[in-house]
Amino acid sequence: MLRSDINELLTQTGPGSPMGELFRQYWIPALLAEELPENDSAPVRVKILSERLIAFRDSDGRYGLMDEFCAHRGVSLWFGRNEESGLRCAYHGWKYDVTGQCVEVPSESDNGNFCANVKLRAYPLVKVGDILWTYMGDPAKRPGLPEFEFANVPEDQTFTSKRWQESNWLQAFEGGIDSSHVSWLHSGGLKNDPLFKGTKANDYNLNDLRPFFEVTDAPGGLFVGARRNAEEGQYYWRITPWIMPSFTMVPPRGDHPVHGHFWVPIDDENCWVYTFDYHPVRALTPDEVAAMKDGQGVHSRNIPGTYRPVENKDNDYRMDREAQHRGEFFSGVRGIAIQDASLQESMGPIVDRTKERLVSADAGIIKARQKLRKAAIALRDEGVTPPGVDPAHHRVRSAAVVLPQSEAFIELSQADLAVRVGVPQSSV
Amino acid sequence: MSGSGTADVATGSAPIRPILANSCARATSAAEARFRIDMPIVGRRAARVIALDDGAAGVLQDVAGMPWNGAHFYTLAGTEADTGDLDDLLGRIELRGIGGSDDSLIDALRGADVAVMVATAGGNASVAAVIGYACFLDGIMTAGLILDDDGGGQLGPTVTALRPHARVILVTSDAQDIAEVLIALRA
Numbered sequence: 156m157l158r159s160d161i162n163e164l165l166t167q168t169g170p171g172s173p174m175g176e177l178f179r180q181y182w183i184p185a186l187l188a189e190e191l192p193e194n195d196s197a198p199v200r201v202k203i204l205s206e207r208l209i210a211f212r213d214s215d216g217r218y219g220l221m222d223e224f225c226a227h228r229g230v231s232l233w234f235g236r237n238e239e240s241g242l243r244c245a246y247h248g249w250k251y252d253v254t255g256q257c258v259e260v261p262s263e264s265d266n267g268n269f270c271a272n273v274k275l276r277a278y279p280l281v282k283v284g285d286i287l288w289t290y291m292g293d294p295a296k297r298p299g300l301p302e303f304e305f306a307n308v309p310e311d312q313t314f315t316s317k318r319w320q321e322s323n324w325l326q327a328f329e330g331g332i333d334s335s336h337v338s339w340l341h342s343g344g345l346k347n348d349p350l351f352k353g354t355k356a357n358d359y360n361l362n363d364l365r366p367f368f369e370v371t372d373a374p375g376g377l378f379v380g381a382r383r384n385a386e387e388g389q390y391y392w393r394i395t396p397w398i399m400p401s402f403t404m405v406p407p408r409g410d411h412p413v414h415g416h417f418w419v420p421i422d423d424e425n426c427w428v429y430t431f432d433y434h435p436v437r438a439l440t441p442d443e444v445a446a447m448k449d450g451q452g453v454h455s456r457n458i459p460g461t462y463r464p465v466e467n468k469d470n471d472y473r474m475d476r477e478a479q480h481r482g483e484f485f486s487g488v489r490g491i492a493i494q495d496a497s498l499q500e501s502m503g504p505i506v507d508r509t510k511e512r513l514v515s516a517d518a519g520i521i522k523a524r525q526k527l528r529k530a531a532i533a534l535r536d537e538g539v540t541p542p543g544v545d546p547a548h549h550r551v552r553s554a555a556v557v558l559p560q561s562e563a564f565i566e567l568s569q570a571d572l573a574v575r576v577g578v579p580q581s582s583v
Numbered sequence: 584m585s586g587s588g589t590a591d592v593a594t595g596s597a598p599i600r601p602i603l604a605n606s607c608a609r610a611t612s613a614a615e616a617r618f619r620i621d622m623p624i625v626g627r628r629a630a631r632v633i634a635l636d637d638g639a640a641g642v643l644q645d646v647a648g649m650p651w652n653g654a655h656f657y658t659l660a661g662t663e664a665d666t667g668d669l670d671d672l673l674g675r676i677e678l679r680g681i682g683g684s685d686d687s688l689i690d691a692l693r694g695a696d697v698a699v700m701v702a703t704a705g706g707n708a709s710v711a712a713v714i715g716y717a718c719f720l721d722g723i724m725t726a727g728l729i730l731d732d733d734g735g736g737q738l739g740p741t742v743t744a745l746r747p748h749a750r751v752i753l754v755t756s757d758a759q760d761i762a763e764v765l766i767a768l769r770a
Contacts, residue, residue, distance in 0.1 A: 369751070371755075372756065501611055513768055514724060515697060
């Protein structure tokens, strides 16, 4: 249960809102690099944190992200021409560079002062890995670039997709730290999905449907450990890191690539889900990449030319009751990503958390909400930099380990939870 | 949304049947949310919050003064969990009520639906075994909150003592987490 005022605080991320200002302390994904594939490629509309923006890549390969609308008459620059190191409005030819600076007003060509005084709000846009990241906060407080391992391994070791989710970011993110649903909702995937199946870990998952949890603070957020019975005298631990504000990693399975998510608010009723898979020490195989592109694992199969999943609320997520009865998909919905999305969207655009009935196993969610609330208020009232801004906080991994029953996961797993270049993930 | 009644070529899935707006997943809009049944939720009436050591008892003194839906707060009247078998110990553990009456452990847990054990890192949490056993016998949900102020090396034995007996353990340096968790659980 969460008070309605706190629910509003956590779910509203527009300009000036406490949570919106919190998000604006971080580098966050703005779009995939594939959306701006070459110099002078078509501009892309981007809406994040309730701001409508336009992204483009100019003739010199520089990325720009700025106000979508021309300063002249408010026309969308999506209709513009991306040419000769700038984006030119299709209406009257006003032209902007990647910093949002107006560099040409054809009707006032003899008035350079006018042009110099026209500048659209713009944000930096930087490629790290497969993602173009932006920072929408105070330029004086801009942190170092993201150091998440998935975005910094060689190109052939990582793959990122994205999908539109029609719900507030928080209920989507909360699924990422809710390990107890995996043995139920995703039980079919553990047996059948090419990016999951065939590991000892799946036996542990499916043989113990009532995991115990341990939640502990981390410099950038939390570690959520879920333990299940393993062999005599041992526990199987799955450890999920959360780095504020909305980065989570799924514990690995065998030698399968490691995956995770970054949830980015589009507005208060929609979010982007960036989903990655990477392997710390080897290239992804062609079969693995093909499976990811086909929406297997935690990725989605999208409608061609869009980032909207094929299975979406307009077609009831292509519910397949026969597959549900066969046990192929526990919920009858295909794909792990859409199994999550279908249920999280069913909660409504912003779930009313005053009506929920949490249980003790939800402690990770309870703690995460509290950390977000406290960080947002500390930033608003005292200017305190929140956890997760420091790039050093990004250098964590998820882990899956078998430990003696008497040992605490957090003490034995410190090395497993840290990025170690050239060392594979700790997995079972 | 209305569907054509034809099989989907891309996926080979079953034909989409015509459906009403409120009988499909589109009914997740804010407008449709207004039609959800709006029944008052009765708060959890039977939370039991038990301090396992003196440090935790001090913290619970403050928390117990907040308004609750029926949560009862206790400290241990004595630590006698180090010797004897669990069935024997079960009848010997006495609890001192904070702002309420004293009870035996058995009486305190009668009718409870969650037992929250609160400990401090380095404190003696051995009684968790008895409380956990009692909760197991009665099917009561368990949780453990461990306050670890300095993040030092005292945590391990406390976690180890609680681990087999708490469905979830939250380790925190923030004493406010106790109230936060209890509020979230409607205690």
